Amino acid sequence: MKQIWSFFDRLETKMRALGAFCLMAMVAVTCSDVIGRAFGVPIFGSEEIVSFLLTLVLALSLPYAHREKVHVGVEILFRLFSAPVRVLLSLITNIFSLALIIIITVMMFQYAASMRESGEVSMNLEYPEYTIIFALSFCFFILNFFILRDILTLFRFKESIRHFTNEEGDE
């Protein structure tokens, strides 16, 4: 099991690096377009390229953002609960989150497949957009494993209760 999670951790690091590269590519393409425009040679379809890069940036950072626990939640009532209740609530909310992300993964995959079937391409570059949606679906698929790992960790009740008790102490 450890080897599987270590594989996903390595994958997340690679995805994050690629996401950072896409982010800088967004800057490079936009700046090149601005400079090119000043000399009468703008980059054709730069808006589409930047939009696709944004999708890739977001897709590739999904597991990293989850791992860093950046998504905001309302803490106010949660803090008042005892550690076992916190574990139970986290378990339930993580299961709901996993269900939501599974649905998004499947629907995104189906959306990409339908775009491929219809032969839809982007307006300017005539790029087959389904490839980007498949990539997004794949990244959501990877995100599922990170949420699943959190759920499995929470099932180790004693350890989880200790973790939440320490969190309480930190506050």
Added chain:
Amino acid sequence: MSSTMVGILGILIMLAIFLTRMSVAYVMAMVGFVGFCVLISVEGGLNLLSRNIYGSFSSYDLTTIPLFILMGQIAFNSGISKRLYNTAYKFLGSIRGGLAMATVSSCTAFGAVCGSSPATASIMTTVGMPEMKRYNYTDDLAAGSVASGGGLGMIMPPSVVLIIYGIMTEQSIGALFVSGILPALLLTVLFIICIYITCTISPEKGPAGEKFTFAEKIKSLTGLTDTLIVFVISIGGLFLGFFTPTESAAVGVAGVLIISVVRRQLSWKAFVKALYETLSTTSMVMFLIAGAVVFSKFLAVTRIPFDIATWVGGLDLPPAIVIGIIIFIYFLGGCFMDSLGLIMLTIPIFFPVITSLGYDPIWFGIIIVLVAEMGVITPPVGLNVYVVYGVSKGVVGEIQLETIFKGIFPFLISVVIGIIILIIFPQITLILPNLMY
């Protein structure tokens, strides 16, 4: 069950799930999806989820967000804030409470290159707190000025909250940015007056610091150069119509990057850190947007926003009372919820009300960002307070949360006064956009 009842039930369920600490973005997407399935069809709900999430994730308008966040992160990691603080310190440090005034002024100036409130609070804690500690400033004044000043980054352009408000309400981001400048400066002045009064009543709170010669003060003005160059090129280009918001942000990133590299103040490690921080913050913001979009589609089919707008329009209340109630709701919400999430959740409901009452949407945008600014410093959520609490631990030692909240109170009064001034004199907000657009 009528669609309005389903909508009300959906909102109540969503608020209940919020209390379990589940991600706000996930909750909005989940409730929006289920609600849409109930009111329209399961197939419609499933399609809504995939198409709207992809739509948000690939929106050209939203490409502005990661780029402005990156600009702030690079500035954050390259010492620009330190030079800004140094300039303000040389000018104001020698007067009573001057270091706190310098901190607030630096926050406003740093806000010109960084659109994030917690990032501004965090960097200013690192830069300003040790100096204030060295000159025996009390913890409440020091921490209060940093946490409150950090909120100014949210109003001073570029502001991520204003970008999102602009996209959600289809208002010009350039006009919103330019309209944020005077309110940000007004609030800075109010904060400085607040520090002055505090230190006049209790001089021990902020003793006078080191004195500098006129020549040293003038020399220190070079510390403003970096920020001015980036602001003039990036935001100035946007105001003058040379750049779109995305181009303005990309040029800003390039500008900050070039300055940092030329000055040799950005290591590879710090650059990578800035990139990764941008990835995680962007992911958080964009997920919130995607969740809010799904939820707003559900709200639209329930017709609740329109019903509320019609109901309020039919009430025999003066518009000022209605706006007062809305601001109070934002204030209460801001106490319990992240400001970005709150704005995204409530804009679909309140925006039609505001427009039906004839208020200017640009003015309203600035007002709710100001109210959200109160949210980041009020208990019990007060994001900036926790940022200052966390960062100060490693910089000047632990400061009690109660002390920080106590220190914030005078600044909170200043924000309330600022909001009242902007409500009475909307021209302060609207004069610049009216001149330029």
